[in-house]
Amino acid sequence: MEVNYIYExxxxxxxxxxxxFMFLIVMIxxxxxxxxxxxxxxxxxxxxxxxxxxxxxxxxxxxxxxTAAIIHHRQVTKG
Amino acid sequence: xxxxxxxxxxxxxxxxxLHASDAHATGAHEATTEVKSTHKEETxxxxxxxxxxxxxxxxxxxxxxxxxxxDEMNAxxxxxxxxxxxxxxxxxxxxxxxLFYLAIAKGYEPLLLLPIAFGGLLANIPVANxxxxxxxxxxxxxxxxxxEMFPIIIFMGVGxxxxxxxxxxxxxxxxxxxxxxxxxxxxxxxxxxxxxxTEMFDFTLQQAAAISIIGGADGPTSIFIATKLAPELLxxxxxxxxxxxxxxxxxxxxxMRALTTDDERKIKMVxxxxxSRLEKLVFPVMxxxxxxxxxxxxxxxxxxxxxxxxxKESGVVERLSDTLQNALINIVTIFxxxxxxSKLAADQFLVIDTLAILVLGLTAFSVGTxxxxxxxxxxxxxxxxxxxxxxxxxxxxxxxxxARVSNKVGxxxxxxxxxxxxxxxPNVAGVIGSAVAxxxxxxxxx
Numbered sequence: 001m002e003v004n005y006i007y008e009x010x011x012x013x014x015x016x017x018x019x020x021f022m023f024l025i026v027m028i029x030x031x032x033x034x035x036x037x038x039x040x041x042x043x044x045x046x047x048x049x050x051x052x053x054x055x056x057x058x059x060x061x062x063x064x065x066x067t068a069a070i071i072h073h074r075q076v077t078k079g
Numbered sequence: 080x081x082x083x084x085x086x087x088x089x090x091x092x093x094x095x096x097l098h099a100s101d102a103h104a105t106g107a108h109e110a111t112t113e114v115k116s117t118h119k120e121e122t123x124x125x126x127x128x129x130x131x132x133x134x135x136x137x138x139x140x141x142x143x144x145x146x147x148x149x150d151e152m153n154a155x156x157x158x159x160x161x162x163x164x165x166x167x168x169x170x171x172x173x174x175x176x177x178l179f180y181l182a183i184a185k186g187y188e189p190l191l192l193l194p195i196a197f198g199g200l201l202a203n204i205p206v207a208n209x210x211x212x213x214x215x216x217x218x219x220x221x222x223x224x225x226x227e228m229f230p231i232i233i234f235m236g237v238g239x240x241x242x243x244x245x246x247x248x249x250x251x252x253x254x255x256x257x258x259x260x261x262x263x264x265x266x267x268x269x270x271x272x273x274x275x276x277t278e279m280f281d282f283t284l285q286q287a288a289a290i291s292i293i294g295g296a297d298g299p300t301s302i303f304i305a306t307k308l309a310p311e312l313l314x315x316x317x318x319x320x321x322x323x324x325x326x327x328x329x330x331x332x333x334x335m336r337a338l339t340t341d342d343e344r345k346i347k348m349v350x351x352x353x354x355s356r357l358e359k360l361v362f363p364v365m366x367x368x369x370x371x372x373x374x375x376x377x378x379x380x381x382x383x384x385x386x387x388x389x390x391k392e393s394g395v396v397e398r399l400s401d402t403l404q405n406a407l408i409n410i411v412t413i414f415x416x417x418x419x420x421s422k423l424a425a426d427q428f429l430v431i432d433t434l435a436i437l438v439l440g441l442t443a444f445s446v447g448t449x450x451x452x453x454x455x456x457x458x459x460x461x462x463x464x465x466x467x468x469x470x471x472x473x474x475x476x477x478x479x480x481x482a483r484v485s486n487k488v489g490x491x492x493x494x495x496x497x498x499x500x501x502x503x504x505p506n507v508a509g510v511i512g513s514a515v516a517x518x519x520x521x522x523x524x525x
Contacts, residue, residue: 004275005271005274005275005284006268006271006272006275008271008284009267009268009270009271009272009284009287010268012264012267012284012288012519012523013264013265013267013268015519015523016260016263016264016267016516016519016520017257017260017261017264019373019374019515019516019518019519020257020260020512020515020516020519021254021257022373023257023369023370023373023374023511023512023515024253024254024256024257024508024511024512024515025254026369026373027250027253027365027366027369027511028250028251028253028254030365030369031246031247031250031253031362031365032250034358034361034362034365035247035354035358038355038357038358038361039355042355042357043355044355044356044357
Protein backbone atom coordinates (compact mmCIF):
# COMPACT_ATOMS: atom_id res chain seq x y z
CA MET A 1 0.00 0.00 0.00
CA GLU A 2 1.32 3.40 -0.92
CA VAL A 3 1.72 5.94 1.85
CA ASN A 4 -0.44 9.02 1.39
CA TYR A 5 2.08 11.76 2.05
CA ILE A 6 -0.48 14.53 2.00
CA TYR A 7 -2.28 12.87 4.87
CA GLU A 8 1.06 12.57 6.68
CA UNK A 9 1.72 16.26 6.01
CA UNK A 10 -1.68 17.22 7.41
CA UNK A 11 -1.00 15.22 10.55
CA UNK A 12 2.34 17.00 10.99
CA UNK A 13 0.59 20.32 10.46
CA UNK A 14 -1.98 19.55 13.14
CA UNK A 15 0.65 18.40 15.60
CA UNK A 16 3.01 21.26 14.80
CA UNK A 17 0.49 24.09 15.00
CA UNK A 18 -0.96 22.51 18.13
CA UNK A 19 2.45 22.42 19.78
CA UNK A 20 3.34 25.97 18.74
CA PHE A 21 0.08 27.38 20.07
CA MET A 22 0.14 25.33 23.23
CA PHE A 23 3.70 26.44 23.90
CA LEU A 24 2.86 30.10 23.36
CA ILE A 25 -0.38 29.98 25.37
CA VAL A 26 1.40 28.40 28.33
CA MET A 27 4.14 31.01 27.84
CA ILE A 28 1.54 33.82 27.96
CA UNK A 29 -0.03 32.44 31.13
CA UNK A 30 3.39 32.10 32.75
CA UNK A 31 4.34 35.62 31.67
CA UNK A 32 1.19 37.02 33.30
CA UNK A 33 1.76 35.10 36.51
CA UNK A 34 5.41 36.08 36.54
CA UNK A 35 4.77 39.80 36.12
CA UNK A 36 2.06 39.74 38.80
CA UNK A 37 4.48 38.07 41.20
CA UNK A 38 7.32 40.42 40.30
CA UNK A 39 5.17 43.52 40.74
CA UNK A 40 3.67 42.28 43.99
CA UNK A 41 6.84 41.12 45.72
CA UNK A 42 9.75 42.81 43.97
CA UNK A 43 8.54 46.24 42.87
CA UNK A 44 11.18 48.39 41.27
CA UNK A 45 12.00 51.35 43.52
CA UNK A 46 11.39 53.94 40.80
CA UNK A 47 8.08 52.66 39.42
CA UNK A 48 6.45 52.38 42.87
CA UNK A 49 6.21 56.15 43.17
CA UNK A 50 7.63 59.10 41.37
CA UNK A 51 10.37 60.03 43.77
CA UNK A 52 12.35 62.84 42.22
CA UNK A 53 15.79 61.62 41.27
CA UNK A 54 18.79 63.55 42.64
CA UNK A 55 19.53 64.90 39.16
CA UNK A 56 16.12 66.58 38.91
CA UNK A 57 16.78 68.61 42.09
CA UNK A 58 19.78 70.24 40.52
CA UNK A 59 18.07 70.92 37.22
CA UNK A 60 17.08 74.53 37.96
CA UNK A 61 20.62 75.43 38.95
CA UNK A 62 22.07 73.64 35.92
CA UNK A 63 19.66 75.32 33.52
CA UNK A 64 20.53 78.70 35.01
CA UNK A 65 24.23 77.97 34.60
CA UNK A 66 23.81 76.75 31.00
CA THR A 67 21.66 79.77 30.09
CA ALA A 68 24.22 82.13 31.57
CA ALA A 69 26.99 80.38 29.64
CA ILE A 70 25.07 80.65 26.36
CA ILE A 71 24.33 84.33 26.88
CA HIS A 72 27.94 84.96 27.75
CA HIS A 73 29.13 83.02 24.69
CA ARG A 74 26.82 84.99 22.40
CA GLN A 75 28.01 88.28 23.78
CA VAL A 76 31.63 87.26 23.43
CA THR A 77 31.23 86.07 19.83
CA LYS A 78 29.23 89.17 18.88
CA GLY A 79 31.77 91.55 20.31
CA UNK B 80 39.84 44.32 -23.01
CA UNK B 81 39.09 43.17 -26.54
CA UNK B 82 42.63 41.99 -27.15
CA UNK B 83 42.54 40.05 -23.91
CA UNK B 84 39.42 38.20 -25.01
CA UNK B 85 41.06 37.48 -28.37
CA UNK B 86 44.14 36.08 -26.65
CA UNK B 87 42.03 33.87 -24.44
CA UNK B 88 40.21 32.60 -27.48
CA UNK B 89 43.47 31.84 -29.25
CA UNK B 90 44.77 29.94 -26.23
CA UNK B 91 41.56 27.97 -26.13
CA UNK B 92 41.74 26.96 -29.77
CA UNK B 93 45.38 26.04 -29.37
CA UNK B 94 44.78 23.83 -26.40
CA UNK B 95 41.75 22.18 -27.97
CA UNK B 96 43.65 21.20 -31.08
CA LEU B 97 46.47 19.76 -29.00
CA HIS B 98 44.09 17.93 -26.73
CA ALA B 99 43.00 15.45 -29.38
CA SER B 100 46.52 14.29 -30.26
CA ASP B 101 47.88 14.30 -26.72
CA ALA B 102 45.01 12.79 -24.80
CA HIS B 103 46.30 9.27 -24.96
CA ALA B 104 49.89 10.06 -24.10
CA THR B 105 49.10 12.27 -21.10
CA GLY B 106 46.64 9.73 -19.78
CA ALA B 107 49.43 7.17 -19.51
CA HIS B 108 51.78 9.79 -18.10
CA GLU B 109 49.34 10.77 -15.34
CA ALA B 110 48.92 7.16 -14.35
CA THR B 111 52.63 6.73 -13.78
CA THR B 112 52.97 9.92 -11.74
CA GLU B 113 50.07 8.89 -9.58
CA VAL B 114 51.69 5.58 -8.65
CA LYS B 115 55.03 7.08 -7.81
CA SER B 116 53.81 10.37 -6.44
CA THR B 117 55.62 9.80 -3.14
CA HIS B 118 58.93 9.96 -4.99
CA LYS B 119 58.06 12.95 -7.06
CA GLU B 120 61.51 14.43 -7.18
CA GLU B 121 63.14 11.23 -8.34
CA THR B 122 60.56 10.51 -11.03
CA UNK B 123 60.41 14.06 -12.35
CA UNK B 124 61.06 13.78 -16.02
CA UNK B 125 62.49 16.62 -17.95
CA UNK B 126 59.92 18.10 -20.29
CA UNK B 127 60.39 20.21 -23.34
CA UNK B 128 59.04 23.73 -23.19
CA UNK B 129 56.26 22.68 -25.56
CA UNK B 130 55.09 19.87 -23.29
CA UNK B 131 55.19 22.16 -20.27
CA UNK B 132 53.14 24.79 -22.05
CA UNK B 133 50.57 22.22 -23.12
CA UNK B 134 50.37 20.84 -19.60
CA UNK B 135 49.90 24.31 -18.22
CA UNK B 136 47.25 25.25 -20.75
CA UNK B 137 45.31 22.15 -19.82
CA UNK B 138 45.14 23.34 -16.25
CA UNK B 139 43.53 26.66 -17.18
CA UNK B 140 39.96 27.47 -16.28
CA UNK B 141 39.03 28.13 -19.88
CA UNK B 142 40.18 24.66 -20.90
CA UNK B 143 38.35 23.05 -17.97
CA UNK B 144 35.13 24.74 -19.01
CA UNK B 145 35.56 23.98 -22.71
CA UNK B 146 36.35 20.32 -22.27
CA UNK B 147 35.22 19.02 -18.87
CA UNK B 148 37.31 16.32 -17.27
CA UNK B 149 35.29 13.08 -17.49
CA ASP B 150 36.70 11.78 -14.20
CA GLU B 151 35.91 14.87 -12.16
CA MET B 152 33.68 14.25 -9.17
CA ASN B 153 31.55 16.72 -7.23
CA ALA B 154 32.10 17.64 -3.58
CA UNK B 155 30.40 14.42 -2.47
CA UNK B 156 32.51 12.21 -4.74
CA UNK B 157 29.63 11.49 -7.09
CA UNK B 158 29.84 11.82 -10.85
CA UNK B 159 28.27 14.91 -12.34
CA UNK B 160 26.98 15.81 -15.78
CA UNK B 161 29.09 17.63 -18.36
CA UNK B 162 26.75 20.62 -18.16
CA UNK B 163 27.35 21.02 -14.42
CA UNK B 164 31.10 20.89 -15.01
CA UNK B 165 31.18 23.40 -17.81
CA UNK B 166 28.53 25.96 -18.72
CA UNK B 167 26.58 25.32 -15.55
CA UNK B 168 29.49 26.81 -13.66
CA UNK B 169 29.57 29.85 -15.90
CA UNK B 170 25.84 30.29 -15.36
CA UNK B 171 26.25 29.98 -11.59
CA UNK B 172 29.02 32.55 -11.60
CA UNK B 173 26.69 34.91 -13.46
CA UNK B 174 24.00 34.19 -10.86
CA UNK B 175 26.42 35.13 -8.08
CA UNK B 176 27.07 38.40 -9.94
CA UNK B 177 23.31 39.00 -9.87
CA LEU B 178 23.35 38.35 -6.11
CA PHE B 179 26.20 40.87 -5.76
CA TYR B 180 24.07 43.41 -7.57
CA LEU B 181 21.04 42.72 -5.37
CA ALA B 182 23.14 42.95 -2.22
CA ILE B 183 25.09 46.09 -3.13
CA ALA B 184 22.79 48.16 -5.31
CA LYS B 185 19.45 47.06 -3.86
CA GLY B 186 20.61 46.47 -0.27
CA TYR B 187 19.02 43.00 0.04
CA GLU B 188 20.45 41.62 3.30
CA PRO B 189 24.00 42.43 2.16
CA LEU B 190 25.52 41.17 5.42
CA LEU B 191 24.68 37.63 4.47
CA LEU B 192 24.00 37.73 0.78
CA LEU B 193 27.48 39.02 -0.06
CA PRO B 194 29.41 36.25 1.75
CA ILE B 195 26.98 33.65 0.37
CA ALA B 196 27.30 34.95 -3.18
CA PHE B 197 31.09 35.17 -3.00
CA GLY B 198 31.21 31.69 -1.53
CA GLY B 199 29.10 30.58 -4.49
CA LEU B 200 31.51 32.24 -6.89
CA LEU B 201 34.45 30.43 -5.29
CA ALA B 202 32.59 27.12 -5.20
CA ASN B 203 32.06 27.21 -8.96
CA ILE B 204 35.68 27.63 -9.92
CA PRO B 205 36.78 24.63 -11.96
CA VAL B 206 40.02 22.71 -11.21
CA ALA B 207 40.67 24.40 -7.83
CA ASN B 208 37.88 22.45 -6.09
CA UNK B 209 37.53 24.99 -3.28
CA UNK B 210 34.23 23.54 -2.08
CA UNK B 211 35.64 20.01 -2.03
CA UNK B 212 36.57 18.14 1.13
CA UNK B 213 40.04 19.74 1.25
CA UNK B 214 39.23 23.15 -0.20
CA UNK B 215 38.81 25.95 2.31
CA UNK B 216 35.08 26.33 1.70
CA UNK B 217 34.64 22.61 2.24
CA UNK B 218 36.63 22.86 5.46
CA UNK B 219 34.48 25.78 6.67
CA UNK B 220 31.35 23.82 5.83
CA UNK B 221 32.58 20.78 7.74
CA UNK B 222 33.77 22.89 10.67
CA UNK B 223 30.58 24.76 11.40
CA UNK B 224 27.67 23.95 9.13
CA UNK B 225 27.66 20.17 8.88
CA UNK B 226 27.50 20.07 12.67
CA GLU B 227 24.95 22.97 12.87
CA MET B 228 27.30 25.07 14.96
CA PHE B 229 27.23 28.42 13.10
CA PRO B 230 23.45 28.93 13.06
CA ILE B 231 23.42 28.25 16.81
CA ILE B 232 26.08 30.91 17.45
CA ILE B 233 24.12 33.36 15.29
CA PHE B 234 21.10 32.59 17.43
CA MET B 235 23.07 33.53 20.56
CA GLY B 236 23.92 36.87 18.99
CA VAL B 237 20.33 37.48 17.94
CA GLY B 238 19.26 36.64 21.48
CA UNK B 239 21.66 39.22 22.86
CA UNK B 240 20.18 41.81 20.51
CA UNK B 241 16.56 41.02 21.34
CA UNK B 242 14.49 43.02 23.79
CA UNK B 243 11.53 41.06 25.13
CA UNK B 244 10.11 44.18 26.78
CA UNK B 245 7.31 44.79 24.22
CA UNK B 246 6.23 41.14 24.42
CA UNK B 247 6.26 41.14 28.22
CA UNK B 248 4.13 44.26 28.38
CA UNK B 249 1.50 42.81 26.02
CA UNK B 250 1.81 39.02 26.28
CA UNK B 251 -1.23 38.10 24.19
CA UNK B 252 0.45 39.37 21.01
CA UNK B 253 2.56 36.19 21.23
CA UNK B 254 -0.41 34.42 19.61
CA UNK B 255 0.25 36.38 16.42
CA UNK B 256 3.78 34.98 16.34
CA UNK B 257 2.26 31.52 16.67
CA UNK B 258 -0.26 31.97 13.87
CA UNK B 259 2.45 33.04 11.45
CA UNK B 260 4.00 29.59 11.79
CA UNK B 261 1.04 28.31 9.80
CA UNK B 262 3.08 29.34 6.78
CA UNK B 263 5.58 26.63 7.67
CA UNK B 264 3.15 23.78 8.12
CA UNK B 265 0.81 24.84 5.31
CA UNK B 266 3.73 24.80 2.90
CA UNK B 267 4.82 21.41 4.18
CA UNK B 268 1.50 20.05 2.96
CA UNK B 269 1.90 22.00 -0.28
CA UNK B 270 5.36 20.55 -0.89
CA UNK B 271 4.28 16.96 -0.38
CA UNK B 272 1.23 17.54 -2.55
CA UNK B 273 3.51 18.87 -5.26
CA UNK B 274 5.68 15.77 -5.19
CA UNK B 275 2.65 13.49 -5.00
CA UNK B 276 0.84 14.94 -8.02
CA THR B 277 3.66 15.98 -10.34
CA GLU B 278 6.28 13.81 -11.92
CA MET B 279 8.83 16.61 -11.96
CA PHE B 280 9.33 17.01 -8.24
CA ASP B 281 9.97 14.29 -5.76
CA PHE B 282 10.53 15.70 -2.30
CA THR B 283 10.72 13.42 0.68
CA LEU B 284 8.90 14.47 3.84
CA GLN B 285 12.23 15.57 5.33
CA GLN B 286 13.01 17.73 2.33
CA ALA B 287 9.51 19.20 2.38
CA ALA B 288 9.94 20.05 6.07
CA ALA B 289 13.30 21.72 5.42
CA ILE B 290 11.83 23.79 2.57
CA SER B 291 8.73 24.85 4.46
CA ILE B 292 10.74 26.24 7.38
CA ILE B 293 11.56 29.16 5.04
CA GLY B 294 8.07 30.36 5.98
CA GLY B 295 9.37 31.12 9.46
CA ALA B 296 11.46 33.87 7.82
CA ASP B 297 14.25 32.99 10.18
CA GLY B 298 17.60 32.51 8.45
CA PRO B 299 19.54 30.63 11.14
CA THR B 300 16.60 28.32 11.86
CA SER B 301 16.22 27.53 8.15
CA ILE B 302 19.92 26.71 7.88
CA PHE B 303 19.83 24.67 11.08
CA ILE B 304 16.92 22.54 9.89
CA ALA B 305 18.20 22.25 6.32
CA THR B 306 21.61 20.93 7.42
CA LYS B 307 19.87 18.46 9.71
CA LEU B 308 17.12 17.18 7.43
CA ALA B 309 18.14 17.91 3.83
CA PRO B 310 21.76 19.12 3.45
CA GLU B 311 21.57 18.64 -0.32
CA LEU B 312 19.05 21.50 -0.51
CA LEU B 313 20.91 23.86 1.84
CA UNK B 314 22.17 26.29 -0.80
CA UNK B 315 18.77 26.91 -2.36
CA UNK B 316 16.97 27.05 0.99
CA UNK B 317 19.44 29.56 2.46
CA UNK B 318 19.35 31.78 -0.62
CA UNK B 319 15.55 31.67 -0.75
CA UNK B 320 15.28 32.33 2.97
CA UNK B 321 17.56 35.35 3.01
CA UNK B 322 16.19 36.73 -0.25
CA UNK B 323 12.65 36.68 1.09
CA UNK B 324 13.75 38.22 4.38
CA UNK B 325 15.21 41.03 2.34
CA UNK B 326 12.00 41.28 0.35
CA UNK B 327 9.77 41.63 3.44
CA UNK B 328 8.98 45.31 2.66
CA UNK B 329 7.84 44.31 -0.84
CA UNK B 330 6.04 41.00 -0.17
CA UNK B 331 4.15 41.87 3.00
CA UNK B 332 2.32 45.20 2.47
CA UNK B 333 0.01 44.03 -0.36
CA UNK B 334 -1.07 41.01 1.70
CA MET B 335 -1.62 43.21 4.75
CA ARG B 336 -3.72 45.71 2.80
CA ALA B 337 -5.78 43.01 1.10
CA LEU B 338 -6.81 41.41 4.38
CA THR B 339 -7.65 44.51 6.44
CA THR B 340 -10.28 47.26 6.28
CA ASP B 341 -9.49 50.92 6.60
CA ASP B 342 -10.94 51.10 10.11
CA GLU B 343 -8.87 48.17 11.28
CA ARG B 344 -5.68 49.73 10.03
CA LYS B 345 -6.41 52.84 12.08
CA ILE B 346 -6.88 51.02 15.39
CA LYS B 347 -4.73 52.66 18.02
CA MET B 348 -3.16 50.38 20.57
CA VAL B 349 -2.84 51.00 24.29
CA UNK B 350 0.52 52.40 25.31
CA UNK B 351 2.89 49.70 26.50
CA UNK B 352 3.45 49.51 30.23
CA UNK B 353 6.86 49.70 31.81
CA UNK B 354 8.57 46.30 32.19
CA SER B 355 10.83 45.84 35.19
CA ARG B 356 14.35 44.54 34.88
CA LEU B 357 13.58 41.48 36.94
CA GLU B 358 10.81 40.43 34.53
CA LYS B 359 13.20 40.66 31.62
CA LEU B 360 15.75 38.63 33.56
CA VAL B 361 13.29 35.89 34.53
CA PHE B 362 11.72 35.60 31.07
CA PRO B 363 14.55 33.81 29.18
CA VAL B 364 14.94 31.20 31.94
CA MET B 365 11.19 30.77 32.08
CA UNK B 366 10.83 30.11 28.35
CA UNK B 367 13.78 27.74 28.40
CA UNK B 368 12.25 25.84 31.31
CA UNK B 369 9.02 25.56 29.35
CA UNK B 370 10.94 24.27 26.32
CA UNK B 371 12.75 21.72 28.47
CA UNK B 372 9.45 20.40 29.75
CA UNK B 373 7.48 20.44 26.51
CA UNK B 374 9.88 20.04 23.62
CA UNK B 375 13.54 19.31 24.43
CA UNK B 376 14.19 19.00 20.69
CA UNK B 377 13.78 22.76 20.38
CA UNK B 378 16.27 23.55 23.15
CA UNK B 379 19.39 23.83 20.97
CA UNK B 380 17.77 26.84 19.28
CA UNK B 381 15.80 28.25 22.21
CA UNK B 382 18.66 27.55 24.62
CA UNK B 383 21.18 29.45 22.52
CA UNK B 384 18.72 32.30 21.98
CA UNK B 385 17.89 32.60 25.65
CA UNK B 386 21.55 32.32 26.63
CA UNK B 387 22.34 35.41 24.59
CA UNK B 388 19.32 37.24 25.96
CA UNK B 389 20.12 36.25 29.54
CA UNK B 390 23.66 37.60 29.26
CA LYS B 391 22.28 40.89 27.99
CA GLU B 392 19.56 41.25 30.62
CA SER B 393 21.80 40.17 33.50
CA GLY B 394 23.57 43.49 33.12
CA VAL B 395 26.76 42.22 34.74
CA VAL B 396 28.53 40.75 31.69
CA GLU B 397 28.44 43.74 29.39
CA ARG B 398 31.61 42.56 27.65
CA LEU B 399 30.26 39.12 26.79
CA SER B 400 26.95 40.49 25.64
CA ASP B 401 28.75 43.06 23.52
CA THR B 402 30.93 40.36 21.95
CA LEU B 403 27.90 38.22 21.11
CA GLN B 404 26.09 41.16 19.52
CA ASN B 405 29.03 42.41 17.50
CA ALA B 406 32.35 40.64 17.14
CA LEU B 407 31.20 37.04 17.40
CA ILE B 408 28.08 37.34 15.27
CA ASN B 409 30.08 39.17 12.60
CA ILE B 410 32.82 36.55 12.49
CA VAL B 411 30.34 33.71 12.36
CA THR B 412 28.27 35.49 9.71
CA ILE B 413 31.31 35.56 7.43
CA PHE B 414 31.93 31.84 7.86
CA UNK B 415 28.25 30.96 7.71
CA UNK B 416 27.87 32.87 4.46
CA UNK B 417 30.90 31.28 2.85
CA UNK B 418 29.89 27.83 4.06
CA UNK B 419 26.40 28.20 2.64
CA UNK B 420 27.94 29.58 -0.55
CA SER B 421 29.87 26.33 -0.95
CA LYS B 422 26.49 24.70 -1.55
CA LEU B 423 25.86 26.95 -4.54
CA ALA B 424 27.99 24.67 -6.71
CA ALA B 425 26.36 24.21 -10.11
CA ASP B 426 25.64 20.51 -9.66
CA GLN B 427 23.62 21.21 -6.52
CA PHE B 428 21.94 24.49 -7.36
CA LEU B 429 21.12 24.18 -11.04
CA VAL B 430 18.45 21.55 -10.58
CA ILE B 431 14.71 21.82 -11.05
CA ASP B 432 14.19 21.47 -7.28
CA THR B 433 15.66 24.94 -6.76
CA LEU B 434 12.81 26.48 -8.70
CA ALA B 435 10.27 24.64 -6.56
CA ILE B 436 12.09 25.76 -3.40
CA LEU B 437 11.94 29.41 -4.47
CA VAL B 438 8.22 29.17 -5.24
CA LEU B 439 7.36 27.16 -2.12
CA GLY B 440 9.44 29.48 0.05
CA LEU B 441 7.57 32.50 -1.24
CA THR B 442 4.26 30.74 -0.63
CA ALA B 443 5.30 29.79 2.90
CA PHE B 444 6.27 33.35 3.62
CA SER B 445 3.06 34.87 2.23
CA VAL B 446 0.82 32.35 4.00
CA GLY B 447 2.63 33.08 7.27
CA THR B 448 2.06 36.81 6.84
CA UNK B 449 -1.61 36.29 6.03
CA UNK B 450 -2.12 33.90 8.95
CA UNK B 451 -0.70 36.47 11.36
CA UNK B 452 -3.05 39.19 10.10
CA UNK B 453 -6.07 36.87 10.20
CA UNK B 454 -5.19 35.79 13.74
CA UNK B 455 -5.21 39.43 14.84
CA UNK B 456 -8.70 39.80 13.33
CA UNK B 457 -9.86 36.69 15.17
CA UNK B 458 -8.48 38.10 18.43
CA UNK B 459 -10.47 41.28 17.86
CA UNK B 460 -13.69 39.24 17.82
CA UNK B 461 -13.19 38.52 21.51
CA UNK B 462 -13.80 41.17 24.16
CA UNK B 463 -10.79 43.03 25.47
CA UNK B 464 -8.40 45.59 24.11
CA UNK B 465 -8.25 45.67 20.32
CA UNK B 466 -5.23 44.68 18.32
CA UNK B 467 -4.29 46.42 15.11
CA UNK B 468 -4.20 43.59 12.53
CA UNK B 469 -1.24 45.23 10.83
CA UNK B 470 1.03 43.98 13.61
CA UNK B 471 -0.08 40.42 12.82
CA UNK B 472 2.21 40.31 9.82
CA UNK B 473 5.16 40.85 12.18
CA UNK B 474 4.56 37.34 13.49
CA UNK B 475 6.98 36.08 10.86
CA UNK B 476 10.26 36.29 12.66
CA UNK B 477 12.25 38.57 10.36
CA UNK B 478 13.42 40.83 13.23
CA UNK B 479 13.12 43.81 13.09
CA UNK B 480 12.23 44.21 9.42
CA UNK B 481 8.70 42.82 9.71
CA ALA B 482 7.92 45.10 12.66
CA ARG B 483 9.19 48.11 10.71
CA VAL B 484 6.91 47.18 7.82
CA SER B 485 3.90 47.04 10.17
CA ASN B 486 4.84 50.48 11.47
CA LYS B 487 5.28 51.90 7.98
CA VAL B 488 1.97 50.59 6.64
CA GLY B 489 0.21 51.82 9.78
CA UNK B 490 1.67 55.31 9.36
CA UNK B 491 0.37 55.45 5.79
CA UNK B 492 -3.18 55.46 7.13
CA UNK B 493 -2.69 57.43 10.33
CA UNK B 494 0.45 59.53 10.72
CA UNK B 495 0.20 59.49 14.50
CA UNK B 496 -0.18 55.71 14.85
CA UNK B 497 3.16 54.32 15.99
CA UNK B 498 3.01 50.53 15.77
CA UNK B 499 6.72 49.73 15.90
CA UNK B 500 6.99 48.71 19.54
CA UNK B 501 3.64 46.92 19.45
CA UNK B 502 4.82 44.94 16.45
CA UNK B 503 8.06 43.94 18.16
CA UNK B 504 6.02 41.71 20.51
CA PRO B 505 4.71 39.33 17.83
CA ASN B 506 8.05 39.68 16.06
CA VAL B 507 10.12 38.19 18.89
CA ALA B 508 7.32 35.71 19.66
CA GLY B 509 7.68 34.65 16.02
CA VAL B 510 11.32 33.78 16.67
CA ILE B 511 10.27 31.58 19.58
CA GLY B 512 7.40 30.17 17.52
CA SER B 513 9.59 29.15 14.60
CA ALA B 514 12.14 27.63 16.98
CA VAL B 515 9.30 25.54 18.45
CA ALA B 516 8.13 24.61 14.94
CA UNK B 517 11.70 23.59 14.14
CA UNK B 518 11.75 21.52 17.31
CA UNK B 519 8.59 19.72 16.17
CA UNK B 520 10.22 18.93 12.82
CA UNK B 521 13.32 17.58 14.58
CA UNK B 522 11.26 15.48 16.99
CA UNK B 523 9.37 13.94 14.05
CA UNK B 524 12.23 13.42 11.59
CA UNK B 525 15.40 13.75 13.61
